[in-house]
Amino acid sequence: MTPGLPPAGRPIGDLLSDVARMRQDDLPVRGGKVTAYVYDTGRPEVHEAAARAYAEMLEVNCLDPTAFPSIVEMERQVVGAVAAELGGGHGIFTSGGTESIMLAVKAARDSRPVAGRPALVAPVTAHPAFHKAAHYLGLDVVRTPVDPGTFRADPAAVAAAITRDTVLVVASAPSYPQGVLDPVAEIAAAAAARGVPCHVDACVGGWLLPWLREAGAEVPPFDLSVSGVTSLSCDLHKFGYAPKGASVVLFRDPAMRRRAYYASAAWPGYTVINATVQSSRSAGPLGGAWATLQALGREGYLRLGRDTLAAARLLREGVAGIPGLRVLGDPVSSLVAIAGSDEVDVFVLSDEARKRGWFLQPQLSYAGIPANIHITVTGATLAGVDAMLKVIAESAAAARERGPATPPPGLVELVAGLDLDALDDAAFGELAASVGVNLTGGGQPEMAVVNAILDALDPETRESILIRFLSTIYA
Numbered sequence: 001m002t003p004g005l006p007p008a009g010r011p012i013g014d015l016l017s018d019v020a021r022m023r024q025d026d027l028p029v030r031g032g033k034v035t036a037y038v039y040d041t042g043r044p045e046v047h048e049a050a051a052r053a054y055a056e057m058l059e060v061n062c063l064d065p066t067a068f069p070s071i072v073e074m075e076r077q078v079v080g081a082v083a084a085e086l087g088g089g090h091g092i093f094t095s096g097g098t099e100s101i102m103l104a105v106k107a108a109r110d111s112r113p114v115a116g117r118p119a120l121v122a123p124v125t126a127h128p129a130f131h132k133a134a135h136y137l138g139l140d141v142v143r144t145p146v147d148p149g150t151f152r153a154d155p156a157a158v159a160a161a162i163t164r165d166t167v168l169v170v171a172s173a174p175s176y177p178q179g180v181l182d183p184v185a186e187i188a189a190a191a192a193a194r195g196v197p198c199h200v201d202a203c204v205g206g207w208l209l210p211w212l213r214e215a216g217a218e219v220p221p222f223d224l225s226v227s228g229v230t231s232l233s234c235d236l237h238k239f240g241y242a243p244k245g246a247s248v249v250l251f252r253d254p255a256m257r258r259r260a261y262y263a264s265a266a267w268p269g270y271t272v273i274n275a276t277v278q279s280s281r282s283a284g285p286l287g288g289a290w291a292t293l294q295a296l297g298r299e300g301y302l303r304l305g306r307d308t309l310a311a312a313r314l315l316r317e318g319v320a321g322i323p324g325l326r327v328l329g330d331p332v333s334s335l336v337a338i339a340g341s342d343e344v345d346v347f348v349l350s351d352e353a354r355k356r357g358w359f360l361q362p363q364l365s366y367a368g369i370p371a372n373i374h375i376t377v378t379g380a381t382l383a384g385v386d387a388m389l390k391v392i393a394e395s396a397a398a399a400r401e402r403g404p405a406t407p408p409p410g411l412v413e414l415v416a417g418l419d420l421d422a423l424d425d426a427a428f429g430e431l432a433a434s435v436g437v438n439l440t441g442g443g444q445p446e447m448a449v450v451n452a453i454l455d456a457l458d459p460e461t462r463e464s465i466l467i468r469f470l471s472t473i474y475a
């Protein structure tokens with residue numbers, strides 16, 4: 001298929017067969033063998049309801065709520081459901097965790113004028129969305145350490161990092177990398193003592209922890225009911241099981257929510273008043289999220305929560321019995337990070353699992369935390385947890401057999417010393433090909449050597465390499 005427009009329009013049947021062809025190497029979005037990126041309820045009728053409502057709302061534009069009152073009613077119901085579970089507040093429906101966090105950071109910056117460059121304080125395990133928001137919005141990020149054994153943020157370090165220029169303090173419930181809950185109450189109290197807002201990033205946990213708690217897990221308070229917490233983000237496109245493009249950011253104070261909004265009358269065109277970063281925006285994701293909440297209901301989420309809790313326990317216990325592997329920390333949520341050892345390289349393990357039809361997400365080492373594989377356990381995991389453990393055990397044995405992924409001698413030094421600005425995308429692509437990475441082909445690539453190279457580089461070099469990687473893929 002050559003790029004560009006076809007000379008004449010094509011029938012839908014042709015288009016759909018093209019879509020199917022383009023998707024043939026994609027990871028499957030249902031069935032529980034992909035343990036990141038996708039969230040399957042195991043109940044096709046729920047996803048069908050979401051898809052139908054999504055399609056109904058697809059062409060409605062959230063740009064003007066007076067033109068399409070359906071979006072106001074739907075958003076009130078979705079945001080209201082989230083607020084009712086998570087300590088109240090006044091919310092905005094957004095496209096995802098990153099946008100929710102962007103708006104929380106903007107609201108904090110604009111609520112609290114400071115003399116110097118505004119800064120936010122975030123534990124090293126906080127999601128990169130905070131760094132991205134700071135980058136876009138002109139803030140500094142002050143990183144604080146986590147406990148090396150529990151991976152939870154250190155509240156004393158957070159308190160000590162607050163200065164006159166701090167506009168926001170961050171806690172995660174849970175943090176994604178190890179699935180552990182930061183000490184939200186202590187961090188929020190330290191922020192409040194200095195008059196600084198505190199955001200709880202419950203992007204992944206906000207729509208999971210309430211159900212795990214109801215199913216019997218020990219979940220300390222983490223939401224807007226905690227004194228000192230001023231805003232919270234909760235993604236519905238994760239454990240809400242809604243189609244992608246669905247998150248909610250809640251503010252305790254409506255005045256702070258207004259600081260997230262943006263209006264412009266500085267042109268002769270239509271009036272611009274936006275609650276989100278996007279302006280023209282499909283109401284499809286809102287319809288999909290609304291329908292998912294309605295199709296599952298309390299009972300549905302509680303059942304998924306029970307199954308998730310049971311599956312996460314079985315997974316942790318099972319991994320404890322596999323030589324050379326160990327679970328990092330004591331995750332209260334159902335995110336499980338599994339570290340390897342000198343004998344079992346987790347990057348090789350991940351490739352081995354991929355050969356067996358499973359995707360286990362590799363995570364690079366950072367701030368003294370070892371490389372690991374990350375498994376997001378969902379409600380649909382329970383039915384396949386034995387198969388998952390079998391694949392992990394087989395892949396670990398194969399990784400032991402193969403030994404650690406080792407980049408060709410001198411390559412890490414070569415990459416670390418590259419003058420990337422002097423290299424065009426074609427030359428970068430050739431370099432990648434020389435280590436066996438085909439950046440222009442499809443398929444499911446072997447990633448162990450790439451991950452081993454990235455893992456050996458410092459984070460700044462990793463970032464420049466990743467940007468070149470993307471630019472070369474889209475060359």
Ligand SMILES: *Cc1c(COP(=O)(O)O)cnc(C)c1O
Nearest residue numbers: 096097098127129176201203204
């Ligand atoms: C997923 C996630 C985010 C970012 O969300 P996106 O929807 O991918 O933009 C932020 N924080 C945490 C803890 C997350 O798990």
